Amino acid sequence: MIVLGLLGLGMTLVFTFIGFNAPNSIPGRGYYNLEAEFTDADNVAPHAQVRLGGKIVGQVLRPRVEDGKAIVDLQLDPKYKPLKSDSIVEVRPRSAVGVRYVDIVQGSAGSPLGEGDRIPAQNTRATRALDEVLGTFDPASRIRTQQLLQELGRGFQARGEDLNDTIGAAPELLRRTDSVLGTIADRTDSAGNLVRGAAIAATSADPVKEEIRAGFAPEAKALRPFSDQGNDLRSTLDKAPPALATLSGRLPTVNRFVTELEGLSQRVRPVLRASPAAFKQTSALLSEARPGLRDANVTLRRANAAVLPTLRLLDAVRPVLPQLESTLDNSAPTVDRLGRYGCDFIAWGRRWTDALTYGNSLGGYLRFNVMTPTPESVTGLEGGLAGVGAATLNRSPYPRPCESQTETATPSGGTINGEPGN
Incomplete structure (x- = not known):
C-alpha cells in the first residue's frame, strides 16, 4: 500500500508538472x-x-x-x-x-x-491599435472622427464587395499605410490637422456628393478597358524598361534636334507674324477664284479626256520623229531665207487682192501670160521699154528683202509685152 501510495503520489507530481508546463511545451x-x-x-x-x-x-x-x-x-x-x-x-x-x-x-x-x-x-x-490612435485626439476631434466614420459607413453601405475588390487589388498600398500613419503620429499636431482638413473637405463635398458620385462614372468607364486587358497592360509594362533604356540612349540626338528646332522656330517667327494676313488674302483669292476654278475643272476634265488620245498620237509619231527632225533640219535654211522676205509676202498679198478686183469682159480675174524666156527674165530689165520714152525700170529678179517695194514704178500708160503697166 505504501508503494502504491508513493507511485500514485509520483504520478500526481508528474501530471502536475506536465500540466504546469503544458502552456509552454508538451x-x-x-x-x-x-x-x-x-x-x-x-x-x-x-x-x-x-x-x-x-x-x-x-x-x-x-x-x-x-x-x-x-x-x-x-x-x-x-x-x-x-x-x-x-x-x-x-x-x-x-x-x-x-x-x-x-x-x-x-x-x-x-x-x-x-x-x-x-x-x-x-x-x-x-x-497601432485603434484605441491608441483615438486616444491621441482631443474630445472634439473624437466626436468629429465618430461622425466621419458614420458617414463613411453610409457611403460604403451595400458596397462591401467593391471594397473587398479594392483591398485585394491594393495590398502594396495597405503595406505602406503604416509608414504614412507613423509619419503622422511623429508630429503631434499632424493628426488633428488631418482630421480637421478631412472634415472640411467632407463638409464642402456634401452638397455635391451626388454629382461627385456620378462624376466617377466616365473615369470608371475609361479605366475598365485597362482592367479587362490586364495581361496586355502587364506585358506592355514589362517591355517598357528596355524601350525606355533605348530611348534614353537616343536622348542626346533628340536634344540636338530640339535645339535645331528651336533655332528654326525663331527664324520662322517673322514669317508666322505675316501668316494671318497672308491667309486672309489667300482666302479672299480662293473666294474670288471660284468661277475660274469651276471653269478650270471643266478644262481639266476635257484635258483628262484628251490625255489618252495624245499619248496614242505621241506613240504613233515617235517612229517618224527622226525623219521629221531631219526634214525640219533640211527645211530650216529655206524657212530662214523666206522669213527675211516677210514684208514682200505681205505686199504680194495686198497686190493680189487688188488684182482680183479687176476682170476682163469675159469675167476672168486671173490671167497667165506665157513669155518666151529672155535674158531679162533672169538678169532683170535695165533700160527703156519699147514705146516708153525716157522711163526706165531698175529691177532685179532676186532683190534683197523688202527692196522690191522701193523700186521705181512703171509710168502710167506704159506697156510691158503689150500689157498696160501699173
Whole structure:
C-alpha cells in the first residue's frame, strides 16, 4: 500500500508538472523555435498566438527586453520549418480591447532560418491599435472622427464587395499605410490637422456628393478597358524598361534636334507674324477664284479626256520623229531665207487682192501670160521699154528683202509685152 501510495503520489507530481508546463511545451513533441527582435512589441503577452496565412502555427514565449529591444521567443509547429530570412513578423491587434497576436508573412528569397535564429528588427513591426490612435485626439476631434466614420459607413453601405475588390487589388498600398500613419503620429499636431482638413473637405463635398458620385462614372468607364486587358497592360509594362533604356540612349540626338528646332522656330517667327494676313488674302483669292476654278475643272476634265488620245498620237509619231527632225533640219535654211522676205509676202498679198478686183469682159480675174524666156527674165530689165520714152525700170529678179517695194514704178500708160503697166 505504501508503494502504491508513493507511485500514485509520483504520478500526481508528474501530471502536475506536465500540466504546469503544458502552456509552454508538451513533453515528447518537437518544436521549431525562433527569436524575433522588435523596436516596439506593442504589449505582446506570453502565449499570444502566432499565425501564418491566417492559421495558428505556434505561440509567443518569454517576452523580454534586451539592450533596449523587445525580444520574444516564437515556438512554431515544426512542419513550417524552415522560414526564410526575409520573412516579416508583425504584431497585430486581435480585437479592439488590446489583445495582440503575431502574424508571420513568409518570405521566399532569403536564406533558411535555423533552430534558435533571430529575426532582426528591420523585418519586424507593430501596428497601432485603434484605441491608441483615438486616444491621441482631443474630445472634439473624437466626436468629429465618430461622425466621419458614420458617414463613411453610409457611403460604403451595400458596397462591401467593391471594397473587398479594392483591398485585394491594393495590398502594396495597405503595406505602406503604416509608414504614412507613423509619419503622422511623429508630429503631434499632424493628426488633428488631418482630421480637421478631412472634415472640411467632407463638409464642402456634401452638397455635391451626388454629382461627385456620378462624376466617377466616365473615369470608371475609361479605366475598365485597362482592367479587362490586364495581361496586355502587364506585358506592355514589362517591355517598357528596355524601350525606355533605348530611348534614353537616343536622348542626346533628340536634344540636338530640339535645339535645331528651336533655332528654326525663331527664324520662322517673322514669317508666322505675316501668316494671318497672308491667309486672309489667300482666302479672299480662293473666294474670288471660284468661277475660274469651276471653269478650270471643266478644262481639266476635257484635258483628262484628251490625255489618252495624245499619248496614242505621241506613240504613233515617235517612229517618224527622226525623219521629221531631219526634214525640219533640211527645211530650216529655206524657212530662214523666206522669213527675211516677210514684208514682200505681205505686199504680194495686198497686190493680189487688188488684182482680183479687176476682170476682163469675159469675167476672168486671173490671167497667165506665157513669155518666151529672155535674158531679162533672169538678169532683170535695165533700160527703156519699147514705146516708153525716157522711163526706165531698175529691177532685179532676186532683190534683197523688202527692196522690191522701193523700186521705181512703171509710168502710167506704159506697156510691158503689150500689157498696160501699173
